Amino acid sequence: MNLIHDSEDNKGRSELLRFSTCGSVDDGKSTLIGRLLYDSKTLFEDQLDALERSQTLSGDQKVNLANLTDGLRAEREQGITIDVAYRYLATPKRKFIIADTPGHIQYTRNMVTGASTANLAVILIDARKGIIEQSRRHSFIASLLGIPHLVLCVNKMDLMDFKKEVFDFICDDFEKFSTRLNIKDISYIPMSALEGDNIVDLSERMPWYKGPAFLSFLENLHIVNDQNFSDPRFPVQWVIRPRSDEFHDFRAFSGKMACGVFKVGDDIISLPSGKRSRIKEILNLDQSLDLAFTPMSVAIRLEDEIDVSRGDVLVHPDHIPYVSNEIQAMICWMHETPLISGKKYFLKHLNQTSKAIIKEVVFRTDINDLTENYDAPSLGLNEIGKVKIKTQAKLVFDNYSRCRSTGSFILIDEATHATVASGMICEPVNEMPMPQYDGYVI
Amino acid sequence: MEHYRLSHLDTLEAESIHIMREVAAEFQQPVLLFSGGKDSLVMLRIAEKAFRPAKFPFPVMHIDTGHNFPEVLKFRDDLIESMGEQLIVRTVEDAIKMGIAVETADGNVSRNRLQSPTLLAAIEEFKFDAAFGGGRRDEEKARAKERIFSFRDDFGQWDPKNQRPELWNIYNGRIFEGENIRVFPISNWTELDVWQYIEREKMEIPSIYFAHEREVFFRDDQWLSTGEYLVPGDNERVQKKMVRFRTIGDMVCTGAIESTCSSVAEIITEIAAFRVSERGGRADDRFSETAMEDRKKEGYF
Numbered sequence: 120m121n122l123i124h125d126s127e128d129n130k131g132r133s134e135l136l137r138f139s140t141c142g143s144v145d146d147g148k149s150t151l152i153g154r155l156l157y158d159s160k161t162l163f164e165d166q167l168d169a170l171e172r173s174q175t176l177s178g179d180q181k182v183n184l185a186n187l188t189d190g191l192r193a194e195r196e197q198g199i200t201i202d203v204a205y206r207y208l209a210t211p212k213r214k215f216i217i218a219d220t221p222g223h224i225q226y227t228r229n230m231v232t233g234a235s236t237a238n239l240a241v242i243l244i245d246a247r248k249g250i251i252e253q254s255r256r257h258s259f260i261a262s263l264l265g266i267p268h269l270v271l272c273v274n275k276m277d278l279m280d281f282k283k284e285v286f287d288f289i290c291d292d293f294e295k296f297s298t299r300l301n302i303k304d305i306s307y308i309p310m311s312a313l314e315g316d317n318i319v320d321l322s323e324r325m326p327w328y329k330g331p332a333f334l335s336f337l338e339n340l341h342i343v344n345d346q347n348f349s350d351p352r353f354p355v356q357w358v359i360r361p362r363s364d365e366f367h368d369f370r371a372f373s374g375k376m377a378c379g380v381f382k383v384g385d386d387i388i389s390l391p392s393g394k395r396s397r398i399k400e401i402l403n404l405d406q407s408l409d410l411a412f413t414p415m416s417v418a419i420r421l422e423d424e425i426d427v428s429r430g431d432v433l434v435h436p437d438h439i440p441y442v443s444n445e446i447q448a449m450i451c452w453m454h455e456t457p458l459i460s461g462k463k464y465f466l467k468h469l470n471q472t473s474k475a476i477i478k479e480v481v482f483r484t485d486i487n488d489l490t491e492n493y494d495a496p497s498l499g500l501n502e503i504g505k506v507k508i509k510t511q512a513k514l515v516f517d518n519y520s521r522c523r524s525t526g527s528f529i530l531i532d533e534a535t536h537a538t539v540a541s542g543m544i545c546e547p548v549n550e551m552p553m554p555q556y557d558g559y560v561i
Numbered sequence: 562m563e564h565y566r567l568s569h570l571d572t573l574e575a576e577s578i579h580i581m582r583e584v585a586a587e588f589q590q591p592v593l594l595f596s597g598g599k600d601s602l603v604m605l606r607i608a609e610k611a612f613r614p615a616k617f618p619f620p621v622m623h624i625d626t627g628h629n630f631p632e633v634l635k636f637r638d639d640l641i642e643s644m645g646e647q648l649i650v651r652t653v654e655d656a657i658k659m660g661i662a663v664e665t666a667d668g669n670v671s672r673n674r675l676q677s678p679t680l681l682a683a684i685e686e687f688k689f690d691a692a693f694g695g696g697r698r699d700e701e702k703a704r705a706k707e708r709i710f711s712f713r714d715d716f717g718q719w720d721p722k723n724q725r726p727e728l729w730n731i732y733n734g735r736i737f738e739g740e741n742i743r744v745f746p747i748s749n750w751t752e753l754d755v756w757q758y759i760e761r762e763k764m765e766i767p768s769i770y771f772a773h774e775r776e777v778f779f780r781d782d783q784w785l786s787t788g789e790y791l792v793p794g795d796n797e798r799v800q801k802k803m804v805r806f807r808t809i810g811d812m813v814c815t816g817a818i819e820s821t822c823s824s825v826a827e828i829i830t831e832i833a834a835f836r837v838s839e840r841g842g843r844a845d846d847r848f849s850e851t852a853m854e855d856r857k858k859e860g861y862f
């Protein structure tokens with residue numbers, strides 16, 4: 120295990136930043152990513168050749184930088200992004216996983232896919248159009264997804280003579296809207312993705328802009344405080360039982376730390392059963408570790424032979440999550456067939472899939488002004504709202520804002536197996552007292 | 562508050578381990594597709610991290626085009642045996658005999674395409690419901706679009722315009738009989754990550770990744786190995802050169818590069834300076850703009 124200290128090097132020890140592009144169709148998201156890869160000289164010659172070839176084929180005047188990420192035939196034919204493209208960039212300072220997502224409203228679910236794991240949302244705005252409904256929708260989704268950082272890129276400044284007033288106006292407008300969002304860290308950059316202004320190098324055409332260029336912004340964004348290291352949560356994924364002569368009695372619980380830190384010797388409670396034990400050993404293959412923190416994948420051995428299996432969550436007795444089968448959550452509906460109250464779905468949360476019923480739509484959020492409509496009977500494709508859900512199995516969870524992994528779930532249609540919604544848990548249905556597990560001590 | 566930071570390689574490793582365990586837990590009959598190349602070696606290493614000291618809860622399967630490098634086949638057999646795991650081999654040759662795959666007249670590039678029907682037949686034969694592949698999103702623009710859990714219908718086909726949303730690390734692996742999921746645990750790794758990991762984990766790799774002397778001839782902008790399956794034309798001069806392979810695939814279409822690298826550390830330095838992408842040397846991808854997308858739609862890895 121390599122814990123990072125301050126120095127950076129190229130031996131696989133640098134830090135990883137995941138970001139995703141968001142914004143309306145044609146605002147220049149794919150062009151921005153193409154420009155970033157192009158100007159940072161990370162493209163290979165054959166990729167450049169292919170880019171130039173596709174230009175000659177389509178008779179474009181300039182190379183189309185968006186073609187670097189728009190890899191599907193249908194995308195090239197239509198000149199739009201349909202599904203997320205993942206690209207990778209490494210600079211001496213950081214490694215980046217880039218999700219270039221579609222702006223078209225029809226493909227919002229693919230945008231949500233790309234944004235769900237991001238630490239940073241890059242919202243593109245067409246300087247000619249300013250903040251429009253789709254900019255607001257994507258910003259709101261980024262906020263719902265708990266993305267801690269947002270950068271508003273005011274693009275196509277070349278079409279607005281690089282005027283400071285245009286940039287200032289759009290920033291003011293967004294600032295007003297963003298007071299209703301849940302994102303603490305917001306930055307603003309004026310740019311021209313097409314012509315390369317403020318992408319890798321600072322633009323001479325906007326001397327009034329005193330901030331960093333896009334790449335330098337990405338390299339220096341402060342992300343260490345983003346994770347929850349205070350509530351240890353270890354959802355058990357798979358029980359390792361060799362049943363061999365050599366490892367006759369070996370039993371380890373494997374999984375990925377969803378939140379927090381566990382150390383050897385820590386007391387644990389397994390939920391929902393409430394059984395207690397203590398951590399004997401933390402393993403990564405044959406390496407014995409002193410501690411495990413999110414997002415590490417490890418195997419944990421306990422002092423006692425208690426009954427623990429897939430779906431159970433090991434937590435610390437001083438940091439107990441909620442345990443309930445009734446939750447309230449914000450959900451983003453992602454399927455053509457609208458939500459049906461009272462219908463059964465599968466709900467996948469952590470390592471458990473349970474049957475679930477949507478009891479009630481509490482409200483639907485109006486994307487334009489973020490007001491709540493309490494008369495909404497259902498949610499349709501790309502609509503967002505709050506619902507009450509009852510599950511067959513007990514869920515062990517936190518508020519999404521406290522821990523992204525233990526607070527998120529998806530809904531799956533029973534008949535088609537389609538993923539129909541993504542959910543972020545707000546709280547249990549009845550604010551209940553913390554469960555008492557002392558009675559279960561063994 | 563205390564801060565903990567995980568390096569990017571450890572972050573990638575943790576994600577891949579999680580994916581493998583998820584598949585082991587949720588599917589009846591998974592299989593790990595192994596080619597002998599570096600990416601599938603990384604998958605095996607990840608599988609060890611996910612399941613040891615127990616055996617893997619799935620077999621390892623190689624779809625052999627019949628045009629593989631003998632060094633790689635030997636390496637494959639020795640490795641899987643030393644790991645104590647189960648190896649299944651299904652060959653394109655047999656698939657042709659059985660009439661499942663049909664060889665086209667030009668013989669060369671097409672063998673690669675014949676892997677798809679062979680694979681689909683093997684999936685059918687063993688009733689596999691999930692298959693791990695070593696594909697990485699940085700390899701190719703169609704792969705860059707693919708989910709980690711990639712749904713395939715009854716005919717093994719990928720529908721790029723209608724992929725299931727895939728949020729956080731919650732994977733929807735629900736399928737009906739006959740359908741299956743291709744799972745790509747190292748989707749988010751780059752070529753450089755793979756090599757850095759091989760170095761860090763001190764992994765054994767097939768000898769042809771290192772520089773060696775070989776009889777080659779120049780065709781389609783690359784150095785190809787002479788041999789039983791690939792005969793140079795009249796104007797193609799055979800030469801002895803110090804070369805190595807950057808990827809391992811079918812002998813007929815995998816080009817070698819001139820190199821003197823004799824260690825993984827040297828390879829890392831070499832590829833960090835490369836100006837041509839990994840698959841730039843593979844004829845099967847240069848077929849057309851959307852060659853990979855088309856093959857994937859037919860059931861390719």
Ligand SMILES: Nc1nc2c(ncn2[C@@H]2O[C@H](COP(=O)(O)OP(=O)(O)OP(=O)(O)O)[C@@H](O)[C@H]2O)c(=O)[nH]1
Pocket residue numbers: 142143144145146147148149150151185198199200201220221222223243274275276277278310311312313314
């Ligand atoms: N003048 C100008 N045009 C730009 C700029 N950035 C992008 N464009 C153009 O805007 C059009 C759309 O760009 P894309 O990058 O495909 O837009 P997108 O946001 O990725 O669109 P979707 O992914 O389909 O939502 C293309 O014709 C680009 O050339 C810019 O900075 N200035």
Ligand SMILES: [Mg+2]
Pocket residue numbers: 148149150185199200219220221222
């Ligand atoms: Mg785009």
